[in-house]
């Protein structure tokens with residue numbers, strides 16, 4: 258019997274979840290595997306945040322919360338956006354959801370008609386495409402090559418917009434590349450978008466605090482104030498506060514859009530978990546020193562991985578500007594032959610090779626629609642990352658390259 262509807266047919270299981278499952282299976286079979294597949298901070302949620310949830314539960318905050326989020330949390334988000342981003346949003350222009358993932362779903366579900374086009378900047382976080390497909394929209398991939406720091410150019414954006422374009426999704430710093438956009442980058446993209454008043458912009462800023470080299474974060478709606486009334490800013494506490502399991506994200510945008518998203522959410526999950534909302538409120542209102550500690554740790558790991566990759570002939574990596582991933586080029590090994598006589602045809606073969614030969618679980622670039630690359634997460638200690646890179650180095654020297662490495 259067929260259970261899944263045709264709506265689900267185009268949706269493939271998440272590649273990073275698949276890689277992590279393969280890593281778990283290999284580990285269970287006794288293999289020594291380092292899993293650099295999944296993207297979540299390896300830190301604990303700071304204790305004052307956990308304590309706020311505890312106190313909220315004891316104080317009876319255990320009933321259905323409002324669908325769009327508790328007023329306390331929406332106020333905390335409003336204050337955060339003003340304080341950190343210079344953005345003005347009132348609590349009724351804010352929605353709280355079960356993670357940023359649900360904000361993305363709410364936003365797209367509330368607005369997409371069948372066959373509406375959604376512009377995705379490849380390589381991109383795979384869930385964007387899957388949500389669009391589930392909603393019978395049309396994902397349109399714009400290739401953003403390494404030669405431009407994996408950033409969208411105004412020319413490529415201009416060429417991709419059609420009368421069917423409903424959304425542009427931007428993500429900065431980016432998963433999987435760590436790409437960041439400066440003021441000028443955003444303003445020139447904004448100029449293109451000004452010519453197309455029907456295009457909405459979703460700016461996924463969930464990695465905003467994991468930004469390196471003393472760069473200051475700039476929200477899309479601040480760089481392009483003329484577009485603010487068609488921007489949905491998406492953010493959450495998962496990455497900045499090591500709170501992936503609490504499932505709290507939020508979106509800020511025009512009141513009518515937020516109202517439509519609230520309607521969607523009311524039919525799916527209602528309000529997000531009440532005690533998790535109390536925890537997120539404490540995260541946003543409380544001391545921010547742990548956020549800085551996490552960022553500095555990620556920056557130090559980024560430096561380590563960049564140094565290690567530079568020592569491996571055939572792999573390439575420009576320093577990621579933020580987030581906790583490295584999107585490593587492996588072009589030189591496509592077509593290479595393993596000691597068993599197998600040819601590595603693409604980056605999926607390359608990641609299968611490093612899983613088998615080096616015990617390293619990584620996600621192939623094909624999962625993000627830009628090959629040949631593989632993504633590792635740097636959410637692991639420096640010791641583990643060093644061991645992982647040493648093992649990759651030892652594995653690739655056993656390959657017979659298709660042409661001499663330069």
Ligand SMILES: Cc1ncc(COP(=O)(O)O)c(C=O)c1O
Pocket residue numbers: 296355356357358359382428431432461463493494495501505506
């Ligand atoms: C770019 C991006 N957006 C959104 C999310 C979802 O975050 P959340 O845990 O808040 O649902 C992730 C998680 O990996 C992500 O990488």
